[in-house]
Amino acid sequence: MPGRPKLIxxxxxxxxLALLQQAGIEPDKLVPAEIDETPVPRESPRKLALRLARDKASEATRRIRDDEDWQGAVLLAADTVVCVGRRILPKAETVDEAAACIRLLSGRSHRVYTGLCLVDQHERTRARLVETRVRFKRLGRDEIDAYLASGExxxxxxxxxIQGIAGAFVVSLIGSYTNxxxxPLTEAVGLIAGTGYPVTFGWINQT
Ligand SMILES: Cc1cn([C@H]2C[C@H](O)[C@@H](COP(=O)(O)OP(=O)(O)OP(=O)(O)O)O2)c(=O)[nH]c1=O
Structure with a gap:
């Protein structure tokens, strides 16, 4: 579509990427941000998710600012944090980390926060925080072992x-699933639409 802002x-x-595409929005460019995601001492899960979304947005903007792709573009970054109370769970990279997370989540409620940060054509930033409450059933040892073996x-x-096998662990969910x-698609699409980006354009003739 001529004249529409580019989306990064x-x-x-x-x-x-798949969630945005599901909503009919095709980003023009992917610029993964490389930042340190370590929480600062006593940082709350909400603050962490928002801070990391902002950090990712500013790091990616800094890298792309001198490219011609940045002219008239808008940029979206996000960060997802899972917590039990104030305890922030890691992004599992080892089976031991994953095992500790799954054992903790078994039979309990936890919260998932996603921070969103959008940088518009004038380099103004807008941020949102979305919360979802998820409850897992109590998991047996065999289920936990099989889940760990899946590598998901x-x-x-x-x-x-949640979009894989673990969807079968969820007893209840309050809030946004895509979060x-x-x-979180409602908020992400709303932020993008607020820049003048024609979000409904991609809906036409979608099957
Ligand atoms: C809880 C949960 C998280 N996740 C994913 C979403 C995120 O990719 C990841 C959380 O890590 P993030 O640091 O939010 O994101 P990322 O490093 O994967 O990607 P980038 O920073 O480049 O945008 O966990 C799921 O796919 N399903 C789930 O059910």
Missing amino acids: LASGSPRR WRGKAGGYA VVGL
């Missing part, structure tokens, strides 16, 4: 992916 997704997450937890906040997968 500051993410290397295939889930975030790798690179996922809280050591699980748990990594990009």
